[in-house]
Amino acid sequence: MxxxxxxxIGVCVIGSGRAGMIHARNFGRRVNRGxxxxxxxxxxxxxxAAQKELEIERGYADFRDALADPRVDAVVVxxxxxxxxxxxxxxxxxxxxxxxEKPMAMDVxxxxxxxxxxxxxxxxxxxxxxxRYDESFMAASARIKAGEIxxxxxxxxxxxxxxVPQEWMYDIRKxxxxxxxxxxxxxxxxxxxxxxxxxxxYALGGNFRCPQAAARYxxxxxxxxxxxxxxxxxxxxxxxxxxxxxxxxxxxxxIGTRGVIFVGRKEQDSVVGCSTDRxxxxxxxxxxxxxxTEAYVAEDQDFVDCIRExxxxxxxxxxxRMAVAVVNAxxxxxxxxxxxxxxxxxxxxxxxxxx
Ligand SMILES: NC(=O)c1ccc[n+]([C@@H]2O[C@H](COP(=O)([O-])OP(=O)(O)OC[C@H]3O[C@@H](n4cnc5c(N)ncnc54)[C@H](O)[C@@H]3O)[C@@H](O)[C@H]2O)c1
Numbered sequence: 001m002x003x004x005x006x007x008x009i010g011v012c013v014i015g016s017g018r019a020g021m022i023h024a025r026n027f028g029r030r031v032n033r034g035x036x037x038x039x040x041x042x043x044x045x046x047x048x049a050a051q052k053e054l055e056i057e058r059g060y061a062d063f064r065d066a067l068a069d070p071r072v073d074a075v076v077v078x079x080x081x082x083x084x085x086x087x088x089x090x091x092x093x094x095x096x097x098x099x100x101e102k103p104m105a106m107d108v109x110x111x112x113x114x115x116x117x118x119x120x121x122x123x124x125x126x127x128x129x130x131x132r133y134d135e136s137f138m139a140a141s142a143r144i145k146a147g148e149i150x151x152x153x154x155x156x157x158x159x160x161x162x163x164v165p166q167e168w169m170y171d172i173r174k175x176x177x178x179x180x181x182x183x184x185x186x187x188x189x190x191x192x193x194x195x196x197x198x199x200x201x202y203a204l205g206g207n208f209r210c211p212q213a214a215a216r217y218x219x220x221x222x223x224x225x226x227x228x229x230x231x232x233x234x235x236x237x238x239x240x241x242x243x244x245x246x247x248x249x250x251x252x253x254x255i256g257t258r259g260v261i262f263v264g265r266k267e268q269d270s271v272v273g274c275s276t277d278r279x280x281x282x283x284x285x286x287x288x289x290x291x292x293t294e295a296y297v298a299e300d301q302d303f304v305d306c307i308r309e310x311x312x313x314x315x316x317x318x319x320x321r322m323a324v325a326v327v328n329a330x331x332x333x334x335x336x337x338x339x340x341x342x343x344x345x346x347x348x349x350x351x352x353x354x355x
Pocket of ligand 1 (some may be wrong): 040
C-alpha cells in the first residue's frame, strides 16, 4: 500500500507518452483505492511536463530507480513494446504488480518469461486490452454467449488509425508493425468472442500511404488483411491500417448461424450538419483516446481492485501471449506469402473439431 496513504495502492507509470498519460491521468484523478505516486520517462522534457500536469513530485529517468521506491506497489508499463520484457522482469523481481500495455512483448518466448517471472514474484500480471472493459464490447460478448445469433461462424474486426506512425513503429523489428501496434486489439477480440484459439493465419501487407518510410523501412506495411482459422474450424478476418487520416475506426462484426452482431461506432458525437455544398456531414471518431476513455478507466480500476482483492485479472498474461503468437505468425505469413501456423502454448485448445 502507498506509504503516505495505506488505504491506496501506490502506482507508478513507466513511459509517460501518449498511452502512458491516459493511465497516469486515470490513476491521478479517477481510480478509487489507487494513487499515482511516481512517473518514469527517459526523455527529460516529457517527464517534467507529465509531473507538472499531474503535480507528481517523484519523477525518474531510469525505471530501476522507480522499482526501488517503497511507495510504488504497482507499475503500468507503457514504454515502446521492445522494452516491455525488460521492465516487466525487473518489476516482478522487485515485487511490484504489473499492468503491461499491449502488445505484451515482441515474441512468445519473451511473453513466457514475463508470465513465469510474475508467477515466481507472486505479483499480478494484467495486459492492456481495454476493449474487454468497453460497455459495447462487453454487451456484444454477453449476447454472443447467450446464443442470440446461434453459433458463431465468422468474426471480422478492423482497426484503422488516423496518424502517421511514430518513427520506432516503422521498424518492424522494433514494433512488429501495425499487426502488433494496431491489430493486437482485434486479435484479442476474435479470441474472446470465439472462445477459441487462432491456429493458422494468412496475411497480406503493403505500404500504400507512407511513401516517406518506403526507402528506409522497405518491410514496413501500412495496410494489412489477415484471414484466421480457429482451432474449432470457425473463421476470422482482421483488417488493419495506419495513417488513414479520416479518423479512428474500430469496428467488429460477428456472423452466426442465426444472425449478426455489429459493435463499434463511427460518429464522434450526435451532431449532424447539413449544407448545400457538403450535404449531410458528421464528424468521424478522432482518436482511441476518446472512443475508449471509460474503458481505460475501468481497466485501471480493475487492476487496483485485483491487487486489493487478490484475484486474477480479467485479461491475463496468456491473453497477451496468444495475441503476440498471432502477430508473429501474421508477420511471417506476409514475408513468406503463405499460411502460417500459430505457436500455441500447451494450455491452448488443440487443433481439430469442425472444419
Ligand atoms: N491500449 C492501447 O490502446 C494503446 C494505445 C497506444 C499505445 N499503446 C501501447 O503503449 C506503448 C507505448 O506507446 P505510445 O503510443 O504511448 O508511445 P510513445 O512513444 O508516445 O510513449 C512511449 C514513452 O516511453 C518513453 N521511453 C522510451 N524508452 C524508455 C525507457 N527506457 N524508460 C522509460 N521511458 C522510456 C518515451 O520517451 C515515450 O515518452 C506501446 O507498447 C503501444 O503499443 C497501447
